[in-house]
Amino acid sequence: MIAYDTLSEAVxxxxxxxxxxxxxxxxxxxxxxxxxFDITDFEIVELHRFEGNTDPSDEAIVYAIESVKGTKGIxxxxxxxxxxxxxxxxxxxxxxxxx
Numbered sequence: 001m002i003a004y005d006t007l008s009e010a011v012x013x014x015x016x017x018x019x020x021x022x023x024x025x026x027x028x029x030x031x032x033x034x035x036x037f038d039i040t041d042f043e044i045v046e047l048h049r050f051e052g053n054t055d056p057s058d059e060a061i062v063y064a065i066e067s068v069k070g071t072k073g074i075x076x077x078x079x080x081x082x083x084x085x086x087x088x089x090x091x092x093x094x095x096x097x098x099x
Contacts, residue, residue, distance in 0.1 A: 001046050007076070010062040014074050019045075019064050021073025028087045030065065030075060039093050042067045063094070079081040 004010035023030040030037040045064045057086070062076040077094070086094075 004048050004062075005031055007048075007050045007060055007062060010050075011074060011076065014062065017064075019072045019074050020097050021071055022075050023063075023065060023075040025075060025077055025086060032071070034075065035071075037067050037071075039089055041069075044094070045046070045072075061094075 003011055012021075012045050020081060023032050028039065030042060042065050044067050047061045047064065050060050050062070059078060061077050062075065064072075065075055066072045
């Protein structure tokens with residue numbers, strides 16, 4: 001896995017590697033251009049965590065995701081106090097790859 005120093009480097013690097021779709025997080029699924037990807041419809045290929053030096057609101061994770069249909073993209077999400085409201089199942093799937 002490639003290590004990135006900044007959030008923007010990770011996003012740009014992953015896009016160069018074919019992760020071009022921008023996913024958005026909903027309670028129980030990922031969405032993109034009207035398509036919905038349930039928890040079983042995608043896998044997290046890699047992730048990159050970025051922590052702010054002094055400001056907790058700067059904390060983010062970039063997930064490289066591939067759907068079972070071959071759609072490759074990224075999800076940028078806050079964590080800790082800035083994490084979105086999601087279902088327990090989605091939180092479990094995303095947190096499985098954090099350690």
